[in-house]
Amino acid sequence: MSKRLDPALAVFLALLAALIAFAAWLPAWAQSLLSIALATGMVVLGLTLLMRTGLVSFGQSLYLCLGAYAAGILNSKYGVTDMIIAVGAGALVAGVVAFLLGFLMATYRHIFFATLSLAFSMILYGLLVKSADLGSTDGFNLTAPTIMGIKLEGALSQRYKLILGAVLAAIATIGLWRYLRTPLGRLAPAIRDNELRVEYMGASVRHAVHVKYTIAGLLGGIGGALAALAVGHIDPDSMAYWTVSGELVFIAVLSGSASVIAPFLAAAVFETLRMLAHDYSPNTWQLSLGAAMLLLILFLPGGLASVLVRRSREPAP
Amino acid sequence: MKLRQLYRACCALAIALLSAAPAGAQDAAPIKIGIVVFLSGQAAAPFGVPAKNAAELMADSLNKGGVLGKPYDKKGFGGRPIELVFVDEAGGTTKQVQEYRNLVQRQEVDMIIGYIGSGDCLAVGPVAEELKRLTVFFDCGTPRIFEDASYKYVFRTGPHGVMDNVALALYTLKRNPNVKTIIGINQNYAWGQDSWNDFIESMKALKPDVKILDPQWPKLGAGQYNAEISALLAADADVVHTSLWGGDLESFILQAAPRDLFKKSLVVLSAGEHVVDRLETQVPQGTPFGARGPHNYYAPDSELNRWLRKSYQERYKLTPIQASYKMAQAFLGVKSAYEKAMDKNGGKHPDQDQIIAAFEHHAWEGPSGKVEMKLGKGHQAVQGTAIGTVKHEGGKAVAADIERYAAEKVNPPEGVKSLDWIKAGFK
Amino acid sequence: MQQFLAVLIDAVNYASWLFIVASGLTLIYGVMRILNMAHGSLYALGAYTAASFVGFWSTHGYFPAGVFLMLIAAAVTVGVIMGPLIERGLLRLLYGKDEIVLLLATYALFLILEDVIKLGWGVDAYYVSQPYGLLGNVTLAGLSYPLYSFVVVGVAVAIGVGLSWVLNGTQRGKLLKAVIHDREVSQTLGINVSRYYMVTFTVGAILAAIGGAFTAPQISVSLGIGVEVIVLAFAVVVIGGLGSLPGAALGALIVGLARSLAVHYWPAVELFCVYFVMALVLVFRPQGLFAAPELRKI
Structure with a gap:
């Protein structure tokens, strides 16, 4: 286990660097698609971290939504338009909530973990639907964001959103890759396999799960803030409803938990699939998307990560 | 700093390529319209599909030319035939914003008519401004669209709720x-x-x-x-x-x-x-x-209304309902604005800015009677x-x-x- | 007092409907460990097929009470066709995989079936209120209630009693319990496990379709009616304890009562009272009200 960067991660970082350098050449629709994919990938990265310990959250939209609303409220109600502050606020709010809920969630496992997280996300949904000041289900628009005092308009704003997403994705993947190499990080698969044995060894499973849950919430908040910036509009139906969590879980399974870069690739694959389904079968896109999902589940059960990890020599996280 | 120079060169090249693209519409080239309505989910039957049916009926009838009486007797829009691209509105605003970009930038539609959900309208409005593409909301209800913001490229041909x-x-x-x-x-x-x-x-x-x-x-x-x-x-x-x-x-x-x-x-x-x-x-x-307006039971006994009811009934074996009327109203609004702009332009096909100028404060007769773009600086219809x-x-x-x-x-x-x-x- | 009586009647009516849709979900989970997201689609298929069958029956002018037979026939038809098709055609290929993979497979199936319904029945709604109007009304607690609601209560009770009898009182039921307890040992003892799986899934599908079929006369059968059902049934099953039939019954009653109380006394919270109850139960009893806590393997 060397300290050297895992090759798949290195390639991914190079790809992100290329994306940042050549963002201007990408057609605008692709920039927007990639921005959303990076935002979604960030949330899914958190989900896969939990999946490594055997936990599946069916309510990760809670943190996506908190992050998005924190960024959105700052932006449109308080006039704080800076993108970096928006993302920071999203991370902070989601992280704090995840830390607090983590005390409870860390004692739950399996389907009970999944269902309790679902219940929390739906309670948030219900609260947002009832809040007329935030536009109820219609939501509200963000004003044009700025970055470090520079006002961004049109195509430029689009590009900076993509660059910000790419930079954050790079930081998140490196950070998580390093975390997974610490003793606490290495506990994850052990907890999944056998919790009791981990406790006999003297480690606190509850603490380890709590930390992972908080990180996942934090990543969810960042992803939510990025999504709010990329779309420019937020509402509870496309941020908090249970179908959103369902989609996130699907992307997480498509990704697999064995790699820190697979979530972003899986999110890009999913967004592209959905776009093509809409393009080629506007009347039956659900059927096309569902069929594609089934094929992926049947033929790629370990997710994209299984492909990435097999290719690279080292057992990458 | 080589990277920055490279980057600047790239930007310059991109701008050059974009501005070299042929500008202005060619004669008789079809007008491509993106139609975004619910094709699945619970809003499909009451709103989405009746609107889609009306859009198809309007496009086919206008393309034949002379089917509708004056002043709508010209073929298509000012002689240019209409081509439709359909997108399902279901799936939430994140998806709709992405689909909107796809319509404008990949499918390269000339304009978009659609949107039943108020949330979708709110979310799409600013994107339409960013991409500078004429976008006509035909149905969504919230007054917030033009009361909380003002737009150049966005119009709503149906009154708000x-x-x-x-x-x-x-x-x-x-x-x-x-x-x-x-x-x-x-x-x-x-x-x-x-x-x-x-x-x-x-x-x-x-x-x-x-x-x-x-x-x-x-x-x-x-x-x-x-x-x-x-x-x-x-x-x-x-x-x-x-x-x-x-x-x-x-x-x-x-x-x-x-x-x-x-x-x-x-x-x-x-x-x-x-x-x-x-x-x-x-x-x-x-x-x-x-x-939601003087549609269907409340529509006036005009030639236009009789035509819509008869031809819709013949084609779909159903009565046209409010969403169908509103879609027809949107089509005729855009058509008359287009032809008004064409007249002003000396009979040549107008560009998008000219259409927009003609559309602001426009008034026309639809199957449900008179429609006037009186609110939202001439972008929001009253009826x-x-x-x-x-x-x-x-x-x-x-x-x-x-x-x-x-x-x-x-x-x-x-x-x-x-x-x-x-x-x-x-x- | 009168209002409280109305609250109870509404609670029981709603709970009966919930129990019918939740029983199939909990049965499938209990035996196969699959959280079937396509349950809502099977519900919708049941409603659409019932609409077609009842429509056929009524236009041919056969004796009116036969429409109730048509509702059951529609549910059985849907279950017997779709159950084995889904279980043999798809789920069988995924046994042994993670629970979450099976769940996602049924989610994909849910998307596919939504469009299949659209292709089969079109987008326009169907109305089959004949069975609803047939029985007339009864006045209780000063309010008028349709007798049909109590037919649904009867169906729910019949399903509950019938399932408990099969599970606890018959040899097949006892063998099924063995399969639930340990699939591999059951197989070595000569129990045809895959047949039990197929039958269980089919029965679950029939139950989902019965839910849809008996709801069809009260509603406009239109696209998207299955979406709400999944998450509601899911909440009921989680409150009661996954895989537990008495749990589903109790969960249905609790949710029914909570919702009815909300509607009568505090309508603004109707939207999330179900999830609030769910979170509350889970916080104090993570495994739900009836399921036993799982043993941890060393």
């Missing part, structure tokens, strides 16, 4: 001047909340001593209303207001009518026309209902409306006791927010 409930309040008071208590059952989402608010604020302004009871808020798509109906029966109010639509309204009527709710209270339907059309006599006699009462006649439902309301009476003046206007006693 405030008018429906103001007119309904006026009608309710005319039917029952002694109304003392009001209760409501509205879906627990923005449209239901706004409709209820507009209605009770109008009632309060018109009759300050009216008592508002705690309303019911079933969730969207609930389908089962037995408990709510019990609570409404127990409340025993004079008036029950509802803005339910589609399958939810149908289910509500099917469950409430046998339990005599319609006999106990005056149930008023703010947007019930499309349901009366399908359920016919299963909607109890004497129920007031609106149509009169009408409310009537269900009457059973030969196994069918028709509208009786129709009251018509002029556009000025049920729409706020330019620059005044709807809710302020209502609260100030419609001043």
Whole structure:
């Protein structure tokens, strides 16, 4: 286990660097698609971290939504338009909530973990639907964001959103890759396999799960803030409803938990699939998307990560 | 700093490539229109598909040329044939914003007509400004679109939803001047909340001593209303207001009518026309209902309306309902604005800015009568409306006791927010 | 007092409907450990097929009470066709995989079936209120209730009693319990496990379709009616304890009562009272009200 960067991660970082350098050449629709994919990938990265310990959250939209609303409220109600502050606020709010809920969630496992997280996300949904000041289900628009005092308009704003997403994705993947190499990080698969044995060894499973849950919430908040910036509009139906969590879980399974870069690739694959389904079968896109999902589940059960990890020599996280 | 130089060079190249693209429309090249309406989910049957049908009917008829009488007898838009691309509106705003970009940038449509959901309209508006593409909302209801922002590239050819409930309040008071208590059952989402608010604020302004009871808020798509109906029966109010639509309204009527709710209270339907059309006599006699404008039952007996009803009936074996009327209205609005701009341009095909200039403060005749772009700096339509009462006649439902309301009476003046206007006693 | 009686009646009516849709979900989970997201689609298929069958029956003018037979026939038809098709055609290929993979497979199936329904029946709504109007009304607690609601209560009770009898009182039921307890040992003892799986899934599908079929006369049968059902049934099953039939019954009653209380006394919270109850139960009893806590393997 060397300290050297895992090759798949290195390639991914190079790809992100290329994306940042050549963002201007990408057609605008692709920039927007990639921005959303990076935002979604960030949330899914958190989900896969939990999946490594055997936990599946069916309510990760809670943190996506908190992050998005924190960024959105700052932006449109308080006039704080800076993108970096928006993302920071999203991370902070989601992280704090995840830390607090983590005390409870860390004692739950399996389907009970999944269902309790679902219940929390739906309670948030219900609260947002009832809040007329935030536009109820219609939501509200963000004003044009700025970055470090520079006002961004049109195509430029689009590009900076993509660059910000790419930079954050790079930081998140490196950070998580390093975390997974610490003793606490290495506990994850052990907890999944056998919790009791981990406790006999003297480690606190509850603490380890709590930390992972908080990180996942934090990543969810960042992803939510990025999504709010990329779309420019937020509402509870496309941020908090249970179908959103369902989609996130699907992307997480498509990704697999064995790699820190697979979530972003899986999110890009999913967004592209959905776009093509809409393009080629506007009347039956659900059927096309569902069929594609089934094929992926049947033929790629370990997710994209299984492909990435097999290719690279080292057992990458 | 080599990277930055490279980057600058790239940018310059990109700009050069883009500006080298051929500008201006070629003669008789088709106009590609993106149509975004619900093709799946619960809004497909009551709104999405009737609108899609009307769009197909309009495109085919206009492309033949001369099917509609003057002034719509020219082929397509000013001689250019129309080509349609359909997108499903289902799936939420994140998806819709992405699909909008796809329509403009990958499919390269010349304009977009669509959007039924208010959330979708709110989200798409700023993107339309960013991408500078003419976008016409034909149906969505929230007044926030042009009251909270102003747009250059966005137009709405259907009046906003405030008018429906103001007119309904006026009608309710005319039917029952002694109304003392009001209760409501509205879906627990923005449209239901706004409709209820507009209605009770109008009632309060018109009759300050009216008592508002705690309303019911079933969730969207609930389908089962037995408990709510019990609570409404127990409340025993004079008036029950509802803005339910589609399958939810149908289910509500099917469950409430046998339990005599319609006999106990005056149930008023703010947007019930499309349901009366399908359920016919299963909607109890004497129920007031609106149509989100003077559509279908309330449409004038004009040549245009007769043509729409006849050709829609022949093609789809169904009556055109409010969404179909509104789609037809949007098509004729864009067509007449396009041709107006063409005349101004000396008979040459206009560019997008010229169309927009002609569209602002435009007025035209649709199958539901006159439409004027009077609000939102000439981007938001106003229209009169009408409310009537269900009457059973030969196994069918028709509208009786129709009251018509002029556009000025049920729409706020330019620059005044709807809710302020209502609260100030419609001043 | 009168209002409280109305609350109880509404609670029981709603709970009966919930129990019918939740029983199939909990049965499938209990035996196969699959959280079937396509349950809502099977519900919708049941409603659409019932609409077609009842429509056929009524237009041919056969004796009116037969429409109730049509509702059951529709549910059985849907279950017997779709159950084995889904279980043999798809789920069988995924046994042994993670629970979450099976869940996602059924989610994909849900998307596919939504469009299949659209292709089969079109987008326009169907109305089959004949069975609803047939029985007339009864006045209870000063309010008028349709007798049909109590038919649904009867169906729910019949399903509950019938399932408990099969599970606890018959040899097949006892063998099924063995399969639930340990699939591999059961197989070595000569129990045809895959047949039990197929039959269980089919029965679950029939139950989902019965839910849809008996709801069809009260509603406008239109696209998207299955979406709400999944998450509601899911909440009921989680409150009661996954895989537990008495749990589903109790969960249905609790949710029914909570919702009815909300509607009558505090309508603004109707939207999330179900999830609030769910979170509350889970916080104090993570495994739900009836399921036993799982043993931890060393």
